[in-house]
């Protein structure tokens with residue numbers, strides 16, 4: 176086990192949201208206090224989620240409505256990752272195949288609908304058509320690179336299975352024989368963009384989450400320290416079988432200060 180934590184090396188924490196800070200739209204007991212404690216200790220924090228069909232502002236409101244003291248700039252989603260990507264690559268242009276609500280929050284990007292350097296592909300369920308798909312297909316065939324906001328193929332809602340962004344990304348990948356860059360968990364690029372935004376580095380970062388296949392995998396991808404919580408999607412059988420091991424496993428988020436500070440809470 177690494178001794179980074181007790182030696183006060185960690186200065187940044189990237190939190191997963193659903194299943195880690197809240198579950199079923201309600202905060203995990205005392206999670207709000209944990210964030211307060213970390214803030215008092217000047218910890219840099221990022222709150223990350225894979226939601227690609229909504230603007231960052233909407234996700235921020237959902238979290239603060241639950242009582243969490245979190246600023247808008249600390250919320251990091253695939254949409255925020257796209258913004259950061261183009262801050263890092265200011266001369267590059269893009270075409271965005273995304274939901275209208277997300278498009279509006281990306282307006283400041285250097286848009287190009289003739290010969291874009293990148294095509295951004297997110298949830299485009301409000302405008303799906305053969306014309307739109309062919310337009311993007313031709314851009315990629317002509318040399319545009321793909322930035323995918325998700326590679327998840329399906330999701331469940333109201334007891335029904337629904338096709339998701341990742342299936343469309345795969346469609347473009349197959350048709351164009353080209354791989355998309357994923358700007359979502361557990362991609363290395365996604366976590367690195369989050370750390371760039373926070374001004375942090377992996378060796379001083381803790382990634383905390385409930386899903387070993389996503390949160391721990393993401394931490395390992397950038398060589399950060401991982402903490403798995405036993406709430407949300409935690410599944411003991413999966414943890415035993417999975418090829419990666421978390422650096423720490425804690426009962427729930429309220430045990431995090433104990434891991435970080437002596438005499439906490």
Ligand SMILES: [Mg+2]
Nearest residue numbers: 191193194385
């Ligand atoms: Mg989660």
